[in-house]
Amino acid sequence: MSARDKIFNALINNRDDYISGGQMAADFGISRNAVWKNVKSLQEQGYVIEAVTNKGYRLVKCPDILSPELIKKELNPALSGPDIEVRAEVTSTNTVLKETASLHPDKDYLLVAGRQTMGRGRLGRKFYSPDGDGVYFSLLLHPKLTGAESQYLTTAIAAAVAKAIEKVCGFNAVIKWVNDIFVNGKKVCGILTEAVIDFETAGLEYAIVGTGINITTPKDGYPDEIKDVAGALYEHGKAIPGVRNSLVAATINYFYEYYEKLAEKPFLEEYKKRSFLIGERVKVIGNIAAPDDYYEARVLDIDNDLRLVIETPDGGIKTLMTGEVSIRKI
Ligand code: BTN
Numbered sequence: 586m587s588a589r590d591k592i593f594n595a596l597i598n599n600r601d602d603y604i605s606g607g608q609m610a611a612d613f614g615i616s617r618n619a620v621w622k623n624v625k626s627l628q629e630q631g632y633v634i635e636a637v638t639n640k641g642y643r644l645v646k647c648p649d650i651l652s653p654e655l656i657k658k659e660l661n662p663a664l665s666g667p668d669i670e671v672r673a674e675v676t677s678t679n680t681v682l683k684e685t686a687s688l689h690p691d692k693d694y695l696l697v698a699g700r701q702t703m704g705r706g707r708l709g710r711k712f713y714s715p716d717g718d719g720v721y722f723s724l725l726l727h728p729k730l731t732g733a734e735s736q737y738l739t740t741a742i743a744a745a746v747a748k749a750i751e752k753v754c755g756f757n758a759v760i761k762w763v764n765d766i767f768v769n770g771k772k773v774c775g776i777l778t779e780a781v782i783d784f785e786t787a788g789l790e791y792a793i794v795g796t797g798i799n800i801t802t803p804k805d806g807y808p809d810e811i812k813d814v815a816g817a818l819y820e821h822g823k824a825i826p827g828v829r830n831s832l833v834a835a836t837i838n839y840f841y842e843y844y845e846k847l848a849e850k851p852f853l854e855e856y857k858k859r860s861f862l863i864g865e866r867v868k869v870i871g872n873i874a875a876p877d878d879y880y881e882a883r884v885l886d887i888d889n890d891l892r893l894v895i896e897t898p899d900g901g902i903k904t905l906m907t908g909e910v911s912i913r914k915i
């Protein structure tokens with residue numbers, strides 16, 4: 586842990602009291618001057634830290650900013666989780682991690698951003714990622730999974746995000762097969778998993794699981810092409826302070842509970858429980874470029890291989906694989 590992280594933790598764990606610079610210098614094996622420099626850097630990030638002669642430093646206010654320290658603070662202490670980096674703006678957290686994956690050959694790595702200029706969605710779509718209204722994060726993993734099993738990563742993170750939204754915000758979050766999270770009938774989160782296969786072993790070289798959560802409705806609303814579907818957890822300017830850090834941390838905590846035994850599909854029960862298509866009538870679109878070419882069906886279940894089990898109008902039973910079709914609720 587860096588000296589800055591140690592100082593931050595000391596301040597946040599003693600929020601009501603002053604901690605002397607000398608004490609922190611002795612505890613962390615650094616000079617008083619180094620303590621002061623790190624405090625200054627935290628202040629520059631927007632933390633309000635009071636400095637009183639003969640008393641020391643006291644954390645008065647945390648800004649509502651994305652911060653690796655605040656995310657770490659809410660992570661399960663027993664978790665040997667990812668290294669964490671926060672950036673104000675990136676092209677796409679998935680793209681950046683793909684370009685820099687070789688820098689993190691062994692360790693999991695979490696990149697969190699406040700804005701994406703080229704956020705990517707599934708099927709080559711864009712993912713609208715405006716500043717201040719969402720949180721966008723990707724997790725670089727080195728899982729021991731086959732290519733086919735890599736789908737479990739998506740399902741596990743979907744279950745984890747839904748649980749995190751419920752825990753942190755108190756909203757009922759449901760999942761639209763395969764990986765869209767809905768709250769109050771609107772899509773508030775999308776997930777894009779990308780994996781690189783090692784052809785020699787047929788296993789994964791690495792995987793990147795990217796999640797975008799719409800926290801607040803943008804001031805001028807969503808762009809026309811997504812406004813019927815997209816929604817956010819809160820109205821503009823009405824999010825609870827610190828919710829972005831808390832949602833990232835809670836998602837990571839829940840995800841890693843599943844990740845440890847991913848091949849056993851520990852997420853399945855939670856995923857199915859929250860899947861709102863089960864029992865519903867849907868349109869099944871074979872080719873997304875031709876959305877008028879569809880047939881109607883009723884969703885019976887999601888099977889243990891995460892396929893959608895449907896009943897067609899002629900009474901036949903079919904199973905649909907992810908990526909094969911697009912589903913619209915009727
Ligand atoms: C979808 O709904 O089609 C998937 C959207 C996935 C968006 C997330 S935001 C973080 C990560 N970076 C990206 O460019 N995309 C994913």
